[in-house]
Amino acid sequence: MNSHRTPKGIKPRYFADPATDKLLQMVITLAGELSVTRDRLDLVERLATKTGAFDRAAIETLKLTEADQAEREAARADFVARVLRVLDQDLEEITNPGARGFEELVEELGRKD
Amino acid sequence: MDGQLNHVMVPKAKQDEAARQAFVGALRKHMQGSLTPGNQAVYHERIKPAFVEAHGREPANRQDVASVMKADPYYQFWSALQRVSQQAIWDSVTDVIEHDGDRLNAEADMLATKKPAGGSLSLNPNLAMPSYVTAADIHLMPGSYVGDGNAEMRQGSLYDRGLYLYIGGQCGPENDGLSYMLNGAIKARFPDFAPKRILDVGCTIGNSTTPWKKLYPDAEVIGIDVSETMLRYAHARAEGLGVPVNFVQTNAEFTEFEAGSFDLVASCLLLHETSASALPRILAECRRLLRPGGLMAHLDVPQVLGLSPIQAFLTSWEEENNNENFAHLIREMDLPAVAREAGWPAEAISQPNIPMAGAVDVRNYDASRQLAWTFLLGTA
Numbered sequence: 001m002n003s004h005r006t007p008k009g010i011k012p013r014y015f016a017d018p019a020t021d022k023l024l025q026m027v028i029t030l031a032g033e034l035s036v037t038r039d040r041l042d043l044v045e046r047l048a049t050k051t052g053a054f055d056r057a058a059i060e061t062l063k064l065t066e067a068d069q070a071e072r073e074a075a076r077a078d079f080v081a082r083v084l085r086v087l088d089q090d091l092e093e094i095t096n097p098g099a100r101g102f103e104e105l106v107e108e109l110g111r112k113d
Numbered sequence: 114m115d116g117q118l119n120h121v122m123v124p125k126a127k128q129d130e131a132a133r134q135a136f137v138g139a140l141r142k143h144m145q146g147s148l149t150p151g152n153q154a155v156y157h158e159r160i161k162p163a164f165v166e167a168h169g170r171e172p173a174n175r176q177d178v179a180s181v182m183k184a185d186p187y188y189q190f191w192s193a194l195q196r197v198s199q200q201a202i203w204d205s206v207t208d209v210i211e212h213d214g215d216r217l218n219a220e221a222d223m224l225a226t227k228k229p230a231g232g233s234l235s236l237n238p239n240l241a242m243p244s245y246v247t248a249a250d251i252h253l254m255p256g257s258y259v260g261d262g263n264a265e266m267r268q269g270s271l272y273d274r275g276l277y278l279y280i281g282g283q284c285g286p287e288n289d290g291l292s293y294m295l296n297g298a299i300k301a302r303f304p305d306f307a308p309k310r311i312l313d314v315g316c317t318i319g320n321s322t323t324p325w326k327k328l329y330p331d332a333e334v335i336g337i338d339v340s341e342t343m344l345r346y347a348h349a350r351a352e353g354l355g356v357p358v359n360f361v362q363t364n365a366e367f368t369e370f371e372a373g374s375f376d377l378v379a380s381c382l383l384l385h386e387t388s389a390s391a392l393p394r395i396l397a398e399c400r401r402l403l404r405p406g407g408l409m410a411h412l413d414v415p416q417v418l419g420l421s422p423i424q425a426f427l428t429s430w431e432e433e434n435n436n437e438n439f440a441h442l443i444r445e446m447d448l449p450a451v452a453r454e455a456g457w458p459a460e461a462i463s464q465p466n467i468p469m470a471g472a473v474d475v476r477n478y479d480a481s482r483q484l485a486w487t488f489l490l491g492t493a
């Protein structure tokens with residue numbers, strides 16, 4: 001997740017407490033990730049049923065290898081970073097200050113030369 | 114993949130990435146279908162009565178509505194969700210482009226070399242980028258229409274896929290519906306119109322350019338834009354789609370084309386992303402480029418005039434929250450007057466009404482005032 005993500009321009013606030021704005025973004029991101037997981041699980045279960053690959057009881061008894069564990073940990077770290085990405089914006093504003101305001105942008109675009 | 118045409122320049126999402134995009138689509142569909150119209154109910158049942166109580170009159174304009182609506186908890190959540198979902202669109206495509214960019218670049222190189230459709234690309238590395246393109250990231254798309262200013266396909270591909278998600282596929286599998294609508298409006302007035310040379314102004318990824326070639330196969334179709342990265346993508350996209358179009362990097366305010374060399378000069382949703390200085394220059398340039406009998410046709414966002422205060426306020430969300438800054442001004446401009454000041458004769462300019470399809474109003478509060486695209490027509 002190295003790409004530039006925060007759009008240039010004003011960062012509007014919607015709630016009296018800015019924390020609420022961030023929390024909303026986290027909630028929506030979480031909802032999205034849950035939806036993604038359900039899609040994948042749905043796919044796996046359909047595939048398993050279709051191919052007769054396993055019965056559901058096997059899920060409870062499977063032992064993961066170290067490599068399996070590492071892969072899972074990396075995926076989990078990516079998940080957490082994604083959910084908390086909104087907090088990175090604060091840091092980006094510290095390292096890259098000086099965003100111009102809406103009125104200032106409109107004034108500039110409205111200026112006749 | 115959803116309904117978008119899976120052409121070679123569309124970024125290839127993995128399973129979870131596609132699911133993430135599908136979730137954003139579901140979220141926005143839910144908002145458009147039920148939460149957005151809810152603003153009308155909240156306004157009429159809660160906001161307006163309180164305003165009347167406090168001021169002894171009804172809200173007269175969108176500024177009046179803004180003064181009270183922005184403090185309402187329903188609107189606050191809706192507005193914040195709009196912003197969050199808009200950013201989530203670009204995030205969901207950026208994920209894909211991070212791993213698919215090299216493939217896209219390789220495909221584009223191949224298409225630009227072989228030119229299977231027979232189109233062309235002409236770049237001008239010395240062209241200055243207008244400030245209205247770089248002032249803010251339009252639609253919150255990180256990097257806007259410029260990206261890093263290099264030959265990478267990532268920025269164009271981000272826009273192509275993100276645009277489809279943004280409009281929920283409403284402009285068709287190739288994101289090209291607006292040109293067909295614009296052509297329909299032209300044909301309603303001029304049934305025999307058959308242009309031989311067509312200029313699509315501010316074409317970005319060419320999604321509004323390729324349909325003109327499909328509509329008029331015998332015509333030469335040229336798309337212009339200021340952004341090299343958009344045009345490189347547009348060229349690859351058109352070649353991949355098998356549509357021969359010529360793309361040229363130039364500024365619509367002052368192109369290098371000969372005077373009187375086009376039958377149609379058109380744009381889709383360009384004007385509201387320019388500036389008060391650029392707008393009259395673009396309109397004057399359109400006039401210079403047209404042959405006698407030629408047509409200028411611009412399609413743009415709804416004007417404020419004719420909307421109820423609440424409609425005017427809700428449709429202005431994009432301005433302050435989605436970096437469509439100049440829309441704040443152009444939506445209140447008298448466009449035929451701007452065209453006249455730019456040299457167009459009064460009788461040559463008209464602004465016909467094209468109703469917006471699918472505008473939903475819960476309880477039909479403002480059904481009598483249907484949202485209409487702005488359509489500016491000029492006959493040379």
